[in-house]
Amino acid sequence: MIPFIVLMLFGQLLASVSQIMLKQSSLKEYHGFIRQYLNVLVIGGYGLLVVSMLVAIICYGHMPYMYVVIIEPVGYILVMFLSRMIFKEKITKNKIWGMILIMAGILVFYLL
Numbered sequence: 065m066i067p068f069i070v071l072m073l074f075g076q077l078l079a080s081v082s083q084i085m086l087k088q089s090s091l092k093e094y095h096g097f098i099r100q101y102l103n104v105l106v107i108g109g110y111g112l113l114v115v116s117m118l119v120a121i122i123c124y125g126h127m128p129y130m131y132v133v134i135i136e137p138v139g140y141i142l143v144m145f146l147s148r149m150i151f152k153e154k155i156t157k158n159k160i161w162g163m164i165l166i167m168a169g170i171l172v173f174y175l176l
Contacts, residue, residue: 065126065127065128065131068122068123068126068127069123069127069131069135071119071122071123072119072120072123072127072131072132072135073135073138074119075115075116075119075120075123076116076135076136076138076139076142077142078112078113078115078116078119079112079113079116079117079139080139080142080143080146081112081146082109082110082111082112082113082116083109083143084143084146084147084150084151085105085106085108085109085112086105086106086109086110087147087151088105088150089103089105089106089109092105130174133170133173133174134170134174137166137167137170140163140166141163144159144163
């Protein structure tokens, strides 16, 4: 089961990188409607998203549901830190409180 936990974490990393790529694409100006949707960042971002979904589907079949619930929100944390590193976004008190609430929800779900 450990290999599937590692694979699931890798899938979450892929999904997070996918979201960052899509945001990078949305911040650029494109000449023409088609170029907004047919560029390397968008195609790569959606491609990574598909791969991460396939990884998740594989892992769902081999992992207990309790582990999946714990690993899924890791993506939110990864996106927050990747946004800080790439876009220089501030990690505000509201974001920290949001992460604390997500972790508390996981803890409550896991303990019940």
